[in-house]
Amino acid sequence: LVTALNMPIFTKEGYEADDLLGTLANQAADKGIEALIVTGDRDAFQLVAPNIKVVISGSKFADRVLYDETKVEERYGVSPKQLIELKGLVGDSSDNIPGVKGIGEKGGAKLINQYGTLEGIYEHLEEISKGTRSKLEEGRESAFLSRDLGRIITDVPDVELNIQAGRTMDFDIVEVANLFVELEFNTIFNRIPGAPEDK
Template identity: 45%
Template sequence: MTTTNRVMLVDGMALLFRAFYATAMSNYYMINSKGIPTNGVYGMMKHLFTAIETYQPTHVICCWDMGSKTFRNDLFPDYKANRGAPPEELIPQFDLAKEVVESLGIPNVGQAGYEADDCMGTLSREYSEHSQVFLLTGDQDLLQLLKPNVHVVLLKKGYGNYAEYHEESFTEEKGITPQQMIDLKALMGDTSDNYPGVKGIGEKTALKLLLKYETIEGILENIEELTKGQRSKIQENLDMLHLSRKLAAIHCKADVNCSLEEALFYINDEKMRAKFDELEFKNWEKNIVRM
């Protein structure tokens, strides 16, 4: 199906965090005359405009986490409990980033109780029916959303470096389908999101089992064929396996919507200039937007 719409869904948190830490490592926070640090927002804009220049979307939407607690914490209180509080120089930049995105005429989307991933999943399902969708993120979890018309663009080090995935390239590289990624994470767990999966089963074993049995159900139906060690690990951690799968799956039915009319990418130069100047962004015409 050929479509003229190219919709870019942006993982706001991923861009902001990446940009913040890239300069925070050297204590460069770009504090303006009002005492507000702007390094994360400045770098986020650079990531955003570089990607827009590369992928030429017709529509852009920015998705956000809304608070640190989600339905996943209700299922598993230790979900992401390993993450410390954000640095104090980053905290004022959360709202600032949304303000700047708004000044560009780009809708900010999020729902309390859900992560940005869930919002991106929900919207990508809707738009991919009639448009080409690009998910801009640093988070490999979004690879499970790949399908015809949905591409994942993973940020790599620096600006303008991406690993772009579509359904076929993912399966060629990983050997499994995007959908199987959920079961892969359920088996091996996820240290960054702080859930264990099946203790003692790593990526190598999990991949081997999925290549042979396709799904967790397939593995459980053929559990007698597994080695004694694999069998006992899975049986001892069965509840956690099922719970981990719920935690790993992106929830594509969040209560978010945004019409394509709202998301049409058109920048009011005057509004953008006023916002960038208000924040005292230096050399932005050269570094962020090629005017």
């Protein structure tokens, strides 16, 4: 269907879809274009910036929520740029990222707000309460590994944003309509501009 709609498809061996999204969104933002990433993956929140926003879709698309920098900070207590530091501490069970055992989101956000980065936290361990310090010392290697595992790459080589190629106006309406019928997209069939009346 994506091919039939003449939408560009990006792939790069050794990189995940998130990395390609991050790279393309950053390229758009650098050109002064506002990028809107529609996804169900909250990892994308680390990409949020003045010109990059994320729409999280729920089980029904109508349940979508727009996240800008303020919304991310309200939800997690840290800025989008600091989310990857928080992931280093808290981990992410859905992605098998361990984090530091015993450090939760609230406590992790407090540490990140106070010290900025994992490096900042580990440079000031003596200032941190004994119980938390012990967890951090024990989980040092896991913290840095978790941050690396969770980071979205935003400079994938040989991936170039072409705004003109991304326009989806020039496609074969009959081919697309036939695909909608084949895939049983009956509800949205009639929304296709210029769709044949007879399915």
